[in-house]
Amino acid sequence: MSLWTAGEAATATGGDASADFTATGVSIDTRTLQPGDLFVALKAERDGHDFVAKAFEAGAAAALVTHRPDDVPATAPLVIVPDVLQALEALGRAARARTRARVLGITGSVGKTSAKEMARTVLSAQGRTHAAEASYNNHWGVPLTLARMPADAEFAVIEIGMNAPGEIEPLAKMARPHVGLITTIAAAHLEAFGSLEGIATEKASIFEGLEEGGTAIFDGDLPVSQLQRIEGPAGTAGGPVLRFGTDASCHFRLRDVRLAEGRTIAQADTPAGPLTYKLDTAGRHFAMNSLGVLAAVEALGGDLVRAAMDLSRWEPPAGRGTLETVVLDPANRGEALSLLDDAFNANPASLAAALEVLASYTPTDGVGRTVKGRRVAILGDMLELGSDEMDLHAAVADDPFMADIHLVHCAGPRMRALYDALPDEKRGQWAETADDLTANPSRLVDAGDVVLVKGSKGSLVSRVVDAIRKLGHRDAL
Incomplete structure (x- = not known):
């Protein structure tokens, strides 16, 4: 299935296409590149332009570059742009603009990737679902995930992370989620923020990217000093604001969690009524994440009960329990x-x-x-x-x-x-x-x-x- 044609990529990025092509995917790494991918020559530890020839040898349909590398034939299909990262961002924004998918954006100090994979698991049973690979949640991971999104996706799950202040908001505005979910606030990257309240402020900036009328969802068990940093931004989109957790004020309230030999049984009260469901993995934190995901599924217009049943099919990503x-x-x-x-x-x-x-x-x-x-x-x-x-x-x-x-x-x-x-x-x-x-x-x-x-x-x-x-x-x- 076509993902990007030469004309579409050139229009999206403002670049010049040297030849016609049709790309079926987008890649930034020749080690995982698939035939038909558009290779994006980012500059990181190494300059991606050094690998363009190798990308074509691996079957790349075209390459997104600032110039034609010396070892690449003049006939090679290229999209030439002033800045490759900015072009990737533009490609991501264009993919987001053309899709009718309902988009879920997820951030949090702990549990982002697990929650993303839970959402992928349960939403995939309810419609064509696109989600980030691994922990692709930074300044290149978010636009790459968006650029890879098929135009006919029905749901999209975008993970958004940060290492320093000011990183989440521009990524959230690029993703434009209909639902934003903060899993929780914890002492991660504390060195860069100085306090948990500072982390809460940064995480809450995901709601600055919500579509008008979008739903904000967050951990309702957080201390008041952190909730105060979240509640204001949560209401900026003018849509529903939902809490999940064990507190009596939570709209999705976890009533009981039992861990036993690799399994978790959770009982929760929801706006749709009580739910009892199973995770085939042990972890109170996984139960809490799953409750936030269920709130997000309902906010996206999905089937809550079916999603709760399908959570038993989720497995934690490698290295995460x-x-x-x-x-x-x-x-x-x-x-x-x-x-x-x-x-x-x-x-x-x-x-x-x-x-x-x-x-x-x-x-x-x-x-x-x-x-x-x-x-x-x-x-x-x-x-x-x-x-x-x-x-x-x-x-x-x-x-x-x-x-x-x-x-x-x-x-x-x-x-x-x-x-x-x-x-x-x-x-x-x-x-x-x-x-x-x-x-x-x-x-x-x-x-x-x-x-x-x-x-x-x-x-x-x-x-x-x-x-x-x-x-x-x-x-x-």
């Missing part, structure tokens, strides 16, 4: 451990949620060296927390679910603060880096254990996940 079995001895099925890979990112709120999930699992006794199965947490540094980072790490020792954790291994200078705050019987190993823990992973875990690995992406604690997987034969649960 996925559960798998690592079989240590294939000759003896009992010699295995359960691995919770939550190593993509971390902040105090998401770590607290992960510890509750770990506490909900029952280890297996009698199959390992230690005889008793254990709940084991392997934790890497939480980054970008600002001047209070050491106190925030040490405070994890006081988490109520830490009482159910048998052993904690820590990696990184910040996690040393937690390690020192733990009681002696919970202390496992501490290492300066995650790589230091990978040298002998069999000393960290044992058969029968349930193991959580979590840390900020920059802590590289995902390498511990890989080391544990290599201990045996991995089976997905």
